[in-house]
Amino acid sequence: MARKKSLRFGDFIQAMSVDSHKIPYIELMPEPLFDRHGNEFPQPIPKIKMGGGEIIKLLQPYISTRFMDQARAVVPLAAYLGLFQYLVLKTPVIDASIIAGGLLAVMVGLMMFMEGLKLGLMPFGEVIGNNLPRKLHLSGVLFIAFLLGIGVTFAEPAIGALQVAGSIVDPEKAPYLFTLLNDKSGSTVLLVGLGVGLAAVLGTVRFLRGWSLKPLIFMSLTPTLILSIIAFFDPELNKIVGLAWDCGAVTTGPVTVPLVLALGIGVASAAGKGADSSLSGFGIVTLASIFPILGVLLLSFYTAYTVPPEVIIARAAEIKAAAELASNQPEWYQLTPWSEVILGVRAIVPLVIFLGFVLFVVLRERIKEASIMNYGIFLAVAGMCVFNIGLTYGLAKLGDQSGGLIAGAFSSVEAISASPLYSLSVGIGIAGLFAWVLGLGATLAEPALNALGMTVQNLTNGAFKKSMLMGAVSIGVATGIMLGVLKLIFDFHILYILLPGYALGLFLTVLSTEEFVNVGWDSAGVTTGPVTVPLVLAMGLGFGNALGSTEGFGILAAASICPIVAVLSLGLYVQFKVKREERLTALNMNQTEDISGRV
Amino acid sequence: MKRQLTTLTDATLITAVVQSGYGEIVTDALLEVGIQGASVHSAMGIGIRERLGALGVAVDAERDIVTVIVSSDEVDRLFERVYLAAKLDTPGMGFMYATPLVQAATYVPPSILKRFEN
Numbered sequence: 001m002a003r004k005k006s007l008r009f010g011d012f013i014q015a016m017s018v019d020s021h022k023i024p025y026i027e028l029m030p031e032p033l034f035d036r037h038g039n040e041f042p043q044p045i046p047k048i049k050m051g052g053g054e055i056i057k058l059l060q061p062y063i064s065t066r067f068m069d070q071a072r073a074v075v076p077l078a079a080y081l082g083l084f085q086y087l088v089l090k091t092p093v094i095d096a097s098i099i100a101g102g103l104l105a106v107m108v109g110l111m112m113f114m115e116g117l118k119l120g121l122m123p124f125g126e127v128i129g130n131n132l133p134r135k136l137h138l139s140g141v142l143f144i145a146f147l148l149g150i151g152v153t154f155a156e157p158a159i160g161a162l163q164v165a166g167s168i169v170d171p172e173k174a175p176y177l178f179t180l181l182n183d184k185s186g187s188t189v190l191l192v193g194l195g196v197g198l199a200a201v202l203g204t205v206r207f208l209r210g211w212s213l214k215p216l217i218f219m220s221l222t223p224t225l226i227l228s229i230i231a232f233f234d235p236e237l238n239k240i241v242g243l244a245w246d247c248g249a250v251t252t253g254p255v256t257v258p259l260v261l262a263l264g265i266g267v268a269s270a271a272g273k274g275a276d277s278s279l280s281g282f283g284i285v286t287l288a289s290i291f292p293i294l295g296v297l298l299l300s301f302y303t304a305y306t307v308p309p310e311v312i313i314a315r316a317a318e319i320k321a322a323a324e325l326a327s328n329q330p331e332w333y334q335l336t337p338w339s340e341v342i343l344g345v346r347a348i349v350p351l352v353i354f355l356g357f358v359l360f361v362v363l364r365e366r367i368k369e370a371s372i373m374n375y376g377i378f379l380a381v382a383g384m385c386v387f388n389i390g391l392t393y394g395l396a397k398l399g400d401q402s403g404g405l406i407a408g409a410f411s412s413v414e415a416i417s418a419s420p421l422y423s424l425s426v427g428i429g430i431a432g433l434f435a436w437v438l439g440l441g442a443t444l445a446e447p448a449l450n451a452l453g454m455t456v457q458n459l460t461n462g463a464f465k466k467s468m469l470m471g472a473v474s475i476g477v478a479t480g481i482m483l484g485v486l487k488l489i490f491d492f493h494i495l496y497i498l499l500p501g502y503a504l505g506l507f508l509t510v511l512s513t514e515e516f517v518n519v520g521w522d523s524a525g526v527t528t529g530p531v532t533v534p535l536v537l538a539m540g541l542g543f544g545n546a547l548g549s550t551e552g553f554g555i556l557a558a559a560s561i562c563p564i565v566a567v568l569s570l571g572l573y574v575q576f577k578v579k580r581e582e583r584l585t586a587l588n589m590n591q592t593e594d595i596s597g598r599v
Numbered sequence: 600m601k602r603q604l605t606t607l608t609d610a611t612l613i614t615a616v617v618q619s620g621y622g623e624i625v626t627d628a629l630l631e632v633g634i635q636g637a638s639v640h641s642a643m644g645i646g647i648r649e650r651l652g653a654l655g656v657a658v659d660a661e662r663d664i665v666t667v668i669v670s671s672d673e674v675d676r677l678f679e680r681v682y683l684a685a686k687l688d689t690p691g692m693g694f695m696y697a698t699p700l701v702q703a704a705t706y707v708p709p710s711i712l713k714r715f716e717n
Contacts, residue, residue, distance in 0.1 A: 018679055045649075047652055050654065058654060058657050058689065372648075
């Protein structure tokens with residue numbers, strides 16, 4: 001078996017492909033330095049100087065891998081929307097260059113923001129999570145977790161999409177919806193934040209006490225569903241329900257999940273629990289997507305109780321008049337780059353100040369590599385500003401446009417002169433299919449889903465494969481978005497989807513084991529990232545406006561419940577299969593024993 | 600029946616400290632040339648980041664350490680393959696070395712053992 005060694009293959013290849021050199025290591029080491037007594041003293045550490053070529057070589061992989069991460073999520077979706085519009089709706093993309101620039105800003109902004117999050121904000125979260133429970137009493141820790149929940153909500157990139165969406169709502173048709181998204185948008189986000197904060201507290205306590213998630217789901221969903229039903233019977237408030245349930249999907253994004261989890265896991269491991277249980281990371285996401293719904297519903301009830309709709313309509317008209325007056329001479333802070341920059345700074349800086357306060361004043365800790373962290377914070381703020389610009393000019397514009405045009409497949413819209421392009425049934429079929437494929441693609445591209453899939457595969461020892469989970473969640477989201485679009489076409493209330501959906505979800509929850517309940521309910525929050533949310537929101541609103549329906553919210557809400565049902569039912573099937581196999585092997589073993597016994 | 604132990608001779612350990620995320624790229628490149636398996640560990644690196652100043656942000660402190668055992672005859676070829684796969688010809692990307700091993704052992708299937716019986 002020995003190979004012939006006349007010419008080593010390695011030598012041959014090496015001579016062919018690389019230009020190799022040899023240097024003795026000692027040549028690279030500095031001369032040791034000694035003082036008078038013969039003791040060695042430390043070498044000065046020289047800074048490395050690099051030429052232009054080397055700097056490019058250093059930065060190129062750093063930037064390109066991070067940019068590609070974002071491009072993989074954005075480009076296929078944008079291409080799909082653009083091509084669909086061109087080929088099926090026979091309308092070229094309007095303002096294509098502005099949208100392309102906006103999408104580029106989305107990718108660059110997200111790239112910077114994610115890197116900034118990793119370098120600037122996550123170290124805070126980890127240090128606080130590890131040290132806080134040791135230095136403070138539990139109630140203090142929970143209070144900080146609560147405040148953190150509020151802070152991260154404001155820093156979530158997708159939350160800006162709500163404000164953008166608010167500008168499309170017609171105050172005449174849905175006054176309360178308009179006021180919640182415009183002059184009361186601060187309160188809305190605050191209540192969403194309160195919900196996330198409450199979820200952070202409950203989730204942390206759950207880690208510590210080892211509570212089951214099932215009763216928590218029941219206890220939080222029941223009042224939420226009841227309030228939704230009460231709102232449904234109020235002629236004004238029933239337009240709020242879609243928005244409220246959408247808020248749940250908006251909150252659980254790339255800032256909230258890791259920061260809140262870092263704190264929760266830190267608390268659990270300081271108590272000597274949770275670190276060994278792979279389930280400890282779950283549950284918070286679920287609660288953080290249910291409580292904000294409750295918060296927004298309560299706010300809308302309060303608003304309805306205190307402010308009559310006529311006042312809102314009058315105020316909206318005032319705002320509009322003021323805006324028209326101002327549009328002749330807009331203030332500098334209302335102009336494009338500055339308004340987005342202000343939004344970006346307002347989102348991140350309070351969170352950083354809060355984290356810094358906890359770290360330096362409450363904990364008296366220091367951060368190693370402060371310069372890298374400052375760079376991270378700068379990147380996060382800059383990234384958020386760039387992302388906000390991209391959100392307005394890229395995602396929201398594109399989603400609004402496709403949503404408005406897709407209606408032209410089956411009804412007449414102004415933008416397409418030949419509309420309706422297809423007969424009613426074919427057109428509706430096309431719109432449904434379009435939404436379904438959009439949901440499938442957007443979800444499969446979400447990196448968080450991949451991570452969740454790996455966790456689940458490990459949790460179930462491979463019985464629940466990663467591809468199965470990804471398939472179930474994607475098909476769930478796709479079906480949800482399709483249902484949401486059908487809701488707009490046939491103009492029925494979102495509650496007709498949510499109530500049976502959540503009832504089925506709760507029923508499956510009773511049957512499922514704790515693991516699958518955790519994974520299934522969390523899968524909904526994981527799927528809605530900063531690219532999907534604005535795009536789907538804007539698409540729904542554009543679509544709703546083109547059809548003349550009162551509000552275009554609710555698509556995200558429908559896209560949240562469907563994956564839950566899909567994952568839970570698949571989980572039950574996997575459980576059933578595993579049990580059956582166990583029974584079969586047990587049966588076979590018995591049989592072989594019988595046979596061997598006879599022989 | 601006696602249990603069997605088969606030792607491999609002429610083995611060399613290649614260890615590569617690469618940027619986090621490159622561990623998988625390196626192991627993929629190794630699996631392509633018929634290596635049976637490799638290990639990837641997560642680690643933190645120090646050194647170059649502090650000395651690069653502002654450019655240090657481009658260097659990730661998180662590292663993957665890939666260890667793989669190769670035949671001593673193929674060290675140069677595989678060393679080069681790992682070097683190129685991990686883009687070690689770029690500043691700040693990592694470091695690698697090869698160590699001769701006295702002996703190594705693992706499970707060798709009987710079908711392969713049979714080939715060496717004569």
